[in-house]
Amino acid sequence: VPTTCLRSRWLLPIDRPPIPDGWVEIAAGRIVDVGAGRPPSGCEDLGDVAVLPGIVNAHTHLELSWMAGRIPAAGSMVEWIRTVIDLRRSGPGAGQPGRVEAAIRAAGRLAESGTTLVGDVTNSLETPAVLADLGLSGTVFHELLGFNALEPVALVQEGWRRVDEVSRLVDPSDIRFGLAAHAPYSTAPAIFSEIARTRRDAPLAVHLAESAEEVEFLHSGRGPFRELLEDVGVWTSAWAVPHCDPVEFLSRLGYLVPGLIVVHGVHLEERGLERLREAGAVLVTCPRSNAWVGGGLPPVSRFYASGIRVAIGTDSLASVDTLNVFDELAELRRIAPEVSAACLLESATRMGAEALGFGAHAGTITPGKRAALVAVEVPGGLGDVEEYLVGGVPASRVRRIPASR
Numbered sequence: 001v002p003t004t005c006l007r008s009r010w011l012l013p014i015d016r017p018p019i020p021d022g023w024v025e026i027a028a029g030r031i032v033d034v035g036a037g038r039p040p041s042g043c044e045d046l047g048d049v050a051v052l053p054g055i056v057n058a059h060t061h062l063e064l065s066w067m068a069g070r071i072p073a074a075g076s077m078v079e080w081i082r083t084v085i086d087l088r089r090s091g092p093g094a095g096q097p098g099r100v101e102a103a104i105r106a107a108g109r110l111a112e113s114g115t116t117l118v119g120d121v122t123n124s125l126e127t128p129a130v131l132a133d134l135g136l137s138g139t140v141f142h143e144l145l146g147f148n149a150l151e152p153v154a155l156v157q158e159g160w161r162r163v164d165e166v167s168r169l170v171d172p173s174d175i176r177f178g179l180a181a182h183a184p185y186s187t188a189p190a191i192f193s194e195i196a197r198t199r200r201d202a203p204l205a206v207h208l209a210e211s212a213e214e215v216e217f218l219h220s221g222r223g224p225f226r227e228l229l230e231d232v233g234v235w236t237s238a239w240a241v242p243h244c245d246p247v248e249f250l251s252r253l254g255y256l257v258p259g260l261i262v263v264h265g266v267h268l269e270e271r272g273l274e275r276l277r278e279a280g281a282v283l284v285t286c287p288r289s290n291a292w293v294g295g296g297l298p299p300v301s302r303f304y305a306s307g308i309r310v311a312i313g314t315d316s317l318a319s320v321d322t323l324n325v326f327d328e329l330a331e332l333r334r335i336a337p338e339v340s341a342a343c344l345l346e347s348a349t350r351m352g353a354e355a356l357g358f359g360a361h362a363g364t365i366t367p368g369k370r371a372a373l374v375a376v377e378v379p380g381g382l383g384d385v386e387e388y389l390v391g392g393v394p395a396s397r398v399r400r401i402p403a404s405r
């Protein structure tokens, strides 16, 4: 098997500190060796770049890309959702070309910005083919919702049937599938418990504690979410007010399981974060989106201080202007200056890969893992490469390193 060797000004394996003048050997698409100093003979010098594992966007919705630029920043989450509902009524329906084309364009830019692994949430199941066509890997969460669903068991069964149908069309080593409940305010409790009961090897996922109004709704059954559900005609008195926090809500439904991906968590209290950590959950933070939808800025420093594993997502183009994780890192650096750049980069790589069930293959530059690597142009004479990389790297300075070179 022919081996290639790449040398760079910086190599960031993530499972160890950055290596100045590091090199990596690759054969048959896998990492064979990593080193510092004098490289093996015939090593290609990439120059002033930092080589990183492929970046992981642990939470997005490619199918919402057609909404880019159409939903203004909102003062509250419910206000934002009302605009989304209105836009959905007037926008392209299921399977219409505009929607898929927008997803393809957005996924292309996501790949160009250095992301190789994606946690993609989809109602339509149109996006696995989009990921596969671009050589992206990931876990696709087929999301189910319905506050007053009459036949939750049948709904979940149909979800799995559709997943089985679509998953046959892609390589299972690149793209995995699971079902996910959307959120406590939109999804019947019986859907949560049925998804948890029938889960397979992919992690569970849920949007949780994205807004203060969600927490209020679970505690009291009242507030702007109750009004919204009544306005759209899906409120049901069969929904028993749980009178608890969002984490306890999941726990009662059997949804609080190891590997659970909790997206957002902006309004979780210390005890909730601690329970998630104890349960082996992963928190995926999307701070730019949280601000845009009126949910508030996430307490990122508290997330890290709690010891829970933190991964990074962008959420969709309905609430952010790019799917570039380097832009999300820059926002994290801005709002959590006390979290180290090394921790933020680990969140954007290893933590995301582990969260999505790809920890054995991706997330670090480690012998045996896939050679899904990216190179970021860096200035010569750079002192702190990690800090530089979380300072906002434009997509024009990033390129994927083809695994088959």
Ligand SMILES: [Zn+2]
Binding pocket: 059, 060, 061, 121, 207, 263, 315, 316
């Ligand atoms: Zn989302």
